[in-house]
Amino acid sequence: MIDSIVFDLDGTLYLGEKVVEGAIETIAALEAEGYRIFYLTNNSGKMRKQIVDKLNNLGFPAHSGNTYCIARGISHYLVEEEIGPIYLIGTNDLRRELMSNEIVIKEDPGVSAVVVGIDPAFSYQKIAMALDAIDGGAKLIVANGDSSYPIENNRRLPGCGALVAAIVNATGHAPDVHVGKPNTYMLELLCREHGLSPERICVVGDMPESDIRMANNFNCQSILFDPGGNFSDFSNMKARALNEIISLLKKGR
Amino acid sequence: MIDSIVFDLDGTLYLGEKVVEGAIETIAALEAEGYRIFYLTNNSGKMRKQIVDKLNNLGFPAHSGNTYCIARGISHYLVEEEIGPIYLIGTNDLRRELMSNEIVIKEDPGVSAVVVGIDPAFSYQKIAMALDAIDGGAKLIVANGDSSYPIENNRRLPGCGALVAAIVNATGHAPDVHVGKPNTYMLELLCREHGLSPERICVVGDMPESDIRMANNFNCQSILFDPGGNFSDFSNMKARALNEIISLLKKGR
Numbered sequence: 001m002i003d004s005i006v007f008d009l010d011g012t013l014y015l016g017e018k019v020v021e022g023a024i025e026t027i028a029a030l031e032a033e034g035y036r037i038f039y040l041t042n043n044s045g046k047m048r049k050q051i052v053d054k055l056n057n058l059g060f061p062a063h064s065g066n067t068y069c070i071a072r073g074i075s076h077y078l079v080e081e082e083i084g085p086i087y088l089i090g091t092n093d094l095r096r097e098l099m100s101n102e103i104v105i106k107e108d109p110g111v112s113a114v115v116v117g118i119d120p121a122f123s124y125q126k127i128a129m130a131l132d133a134i135d136g137g138a139k140l141i142v143a144n145g146d147s148s149y150p151i152e153n154n155r156r157l158p159g160c161g162a163l164v165a166a167i168v169n170a171t172g173h174a175p176d177v178h179v180g181k182p183n184t185y186m187l188e189l190l191c192r193e194h195g196l197s198p199e200r201i202c203v204v205g206d207m208p209e210s211d212i213r214m215a216n217n218f219n220c221q222s223i224l225f226d227p228g229g230n231f232s233d234f235s236n237m238k239a240r241a242l243n244e245i246i247s248l249l250k251k252g253r
Numbered sequence: 254m255i256d257s258i259v260f261d262l263d264g265t266l267y268l269g270e271k272v273v274e275g276a277i278e279t280i281a282a283l284e285a286e287g288y289r290i291f292y293l294t295n296n297s298g299k300m301r302k303q304i305v306d307k308l309n310n311l312g313f314p315a316h317s318g319n320t321y322c323i324a325r326g327i328s329h330y331l332v333e334e335e336i337g338p339i340y341l342i343g344t345n346d347l348r349r350e351l352m353s354n355e356i357v358i359k360e361d362p363g364v365s366a367v368v369v370g371i372d373p374a375f376s377y378q379k380i381a382m383a384l385d386a387i388d389g390g391a392k393l394i395v396a397n398g399d400s401s402y403p404i405e406n407n408r409r410l411p412g413c414g415a416l417v418a419a420i421v422n423a424t425g426h427a428p429d430v431h432v433g434k435p436n437t438y439m440l441e442l443l444c445r446e447h448g449l450s451p452e453r454i455c456v457v458g459d460m461p462e463s464d465i466r467m468a469n470n471f472n473c474q475s476i477l478f479d480p481g482g483n484f485s486d487f488s489n490m491k492a493r494a495l496n497e498i499i500s501l502l503k504k505g506r
Binding site for chain 2: 119120121122123124125127128131132135147148155156157158159161162163164165166167168169170171172
């Protein structure tokens with residue numbers, strides 16, 4: 001029986017700096033019904049603490065235990081698999097979180113893995129370093145394959161997947177590990193750390209290709225949050241408003 | 254009947270700064286037999302004049318008329334198709350050659366095409382600008398899809414194709430035009446400018462995927478220069494040494 005709800009963040013609980021209508025109330029109501037709440041994001045540019053702080057500032061009862069992000073996932077993966085030193089393509093925030101987990105980051109190609117997250121300082125030189133490292137036998141560990149993400153005024157910015165595409169093209173080497181959605185690594189970690197299993201989990205998110213695909217890959221339930229009604233052909237449980245989630249879950253019980 | 258030989262440069266006539274054994278003598282002998290010689294390269298980082306100068310310095314009788322490179326091809330394409338202004342991802346040398354052909358280059362997304370060549374100053378911001386421009390309707394015109402190129406000590410550097418891959422991934426938009434090999438645009442231009450046709454041309458180059466594929470796409474003859482004997486399975490006319498070319502051509506006559 002489902003007792004744990006895993007929420008996507010950007011596009012589901014908030015949009016940029018704005019809380020999505022009904023998000024705080026829905027989470028409070030779910031907690032009052034006894035559901036455990038988790039926060040899970042493909043954001044690879046921020047430290048876990050920054051994501052928790054943002055959620056708290058917006059009014060969500062998040063804490064470091066129930067919040068999963070790429071920095072947390074990659075840190076855990078590298079420590080668990082004893083991979084290092086690494087060459088990092090990513091933000092300074094991701095770098096700080098990895099270093100706080102005692103992962104050794106080097107600025108030369110003599111590493112056992114190249115780790116790629118979103119990086120506004122991505123450059124030709126970084127592709128060249130990744131190529132050297134991977135030609136020398138390093139693994140390629142990437143945050144996610146997200147091609148772009150929406151910003152204001154109907155514009156988009158390149159996502160981690162665009163940076164990964166350059167490295168894959170140059171090296172001819174596909175990623176060895178995708179830590180983020182739609183892969184299930186972060187959900188597996190969540191289950192291990194909280195004693196959960198797929199049949200107890202429902203994922204709520206706005207992206208069929210990442211949130212719902214991850215849930216399907218994990219064989220757990222999911223609800224597509226589709227406020228715009230853009231996915232009418234999509235044969236999944238769907239909510240046009242977040243406050244529909246409780247009744248959908250009760251029906252599912 | 255074949256009377257015009259189109260040579261690839263890097264890997265065929267020279268390796269870095271070194272002339273390939275027999276290259277100068279073979280070209281002199283071909284000219285003595287009445288063949289016309291052309292030089293054609295996928296190098297997108299240099300001006301035509303720089304490529305001619307390098308050939309001359311190494312001892313090849315190249316001149317601006319018989320030397321084809323990406324800067325020449327893209328300039329011609331943009332002028333012919335009346336495309337502009339453009340956003341350029343490329344070297345300062347490519348920029349200079351385009352500007353000398355009166356192509357307008359802008360540093361904002363309000364352009365009719367994004368042009369991509371090799372660019373050691375490639376960056377996240379350039380991918381973002383290309384994304385904005387292409388989302389706004391700009392075409393994507395690329396030098397070539399070369400993923401990497403060899404340098405000293407068995408190392409490689411990222412090629413134009415790696416930069417293109419990032420842009421294609423971010424935008425979801427495939428290149429509208431590939432100017433370089435294995436596409437035939439530069440060969441078509443060569444034929445138009447010199448009154449030639451495919452049955453009169455033989456391409457000589459060391460790369461099956463670019464030189465020989467271009468020749469096949471153009472329905473012209475080709476000889477794979479395979480000094481290392483690496484392509485024994487490849488059912489094409491092959492030369493282990495450049496001085497074998499004349500006898501191969503005579504056999505073909």
